[in-house]
Ligand code: ADP
């Protein structure tokens with residue numbers, strides 16, 4: 001059985017959805033198809049949630065109306081016959097009625113998650129109507145019945161496996177299953193999600209849970225490129241990546257993959273393919289245990305980084321100092337991306353501000369603590385890159401005009417990370433494109 005995941009742009013227009021139906025019926029292998037919300041929907045739902053949270057109900061109402069019109073227009077282009085059109089319309093009515101009811105309830109984070117879940121529920125149900133109209137036999141598997149996260153927002157892979165297998169067993173002999181990406185239940189049984197871009201994570205978790213033959217991530221570009229195509233003009237697709245390389249790129253900002261989406265496939269040894277819905281015959285990127293080659297493959301950038309610097313003369317010869325520092329971050333479940341130390345100071349970076357106040361308060365007794373915001377981590381990724389001769393020379397030769405705040409080299413064999421101010425991100429990516437890949 002294989003997994004095919006289609007992102008927002010791949011289902012964002014009626015003709016795209018029709019193309020998805022074609023792609024999933026091309027070959028006979030049994031499959032689970034994971035769909036994102038139509039492109040733009042989750043952003044719109046975030047806005048609706050924000051308006052409700054601010055108490056701007058009229059604004060939220062107008063946003064809901066606008067989104068509903070978009071869906072009505074969408075189904076007019078998707079289904080032809082009256083019977084199916086009516087069915088699609090009643091699905092839209094049901095979900096928008098829910099949003100309108102929420103308008104009248106007092107706002108809570110749990111309610112917000114309910115709002116965010118509407119996109120994937122709508123896309124899969126509408127796709128199911130389209131498949132029915134076209135006589136394509138399938139089962140709609142509700143993700144909320146098997147996808148779950150624990151108290152620390154980590155997927156419960158054991159339980160996902162058991163529940164999904166039970167569900168599939170109820171439909172023995174059926175060959176096509178459709179389910180929602182992104183959405184799940186949390187430890188309290190409430191509707192929750194796997195964070196933005198989470199449909200990739202859903203696909204990989206399902207692939208791991210059922211030991212799929214392959215996990216295909218279908219999107220709007222022909223695979224992982226050597227640089228961020230949103231920032232740099234000339235980029236090229238990479239044919240082969242190891243799980244380690246792909247995981248580093250995803251974690252350090254390559255938006256094509258959710259930051260955590262590689263580990264389930266890696267752990268359960270399921271190959272991942274990145275493919276282009278708009279260009280299905282393009283090679284794309286194959287991700288397996290085999291990197292295929294040694295050396296630099298790609299660069300990626302992760303924004304919103306905060307640097308924390310702790311200076312203390314007491315650190316001099318003091319063993320146990322770093323442990324105490326790390327314990328503070330551990331206590332607040334905040335992971336550190338980069339670290340550099342000197343005899344009198346330690347700098348670390350984190351990627352979220354949720355617990356920053358508490359963290360700073362607890363660090364203060366250790367010395368002088370300073371924070372720097374608006375930083376970007378630029379990661380240069382490639383198999384055994386740290387052992388590649390002259391890599392540092394090429395890297396720094398390319399970046400003579402960019403101030404570099406921190407460097408991380410040697411921690412991972414596949415990654416060299418640089419910390420730069422976010423104002424220098426675009427320039428850094430462009431210079432590296434020329435200096436490392438000879439692309440302008
Ligand atoms: P989907 O909606 O299918 O999940 P995403 O927008 O999440 O698609 O991811 C695909 C986008 O990721 C591409 O359109 C591209 O702009 C962006 N992207 C950023 N970095 C890379 C990269 N290194 N390689 C390919 N795409 C990238």
Ligand code: ASP
Nearest residue numbers: 036042182196197198199
């Ligand atoms: N719809 C969700 C988002 O926009 C999940 C996804 O597309 O992967 O973040």
Ligand code: MG
Nearest residue numbers: 007197255256
């Ligand atoms: Mg995505």
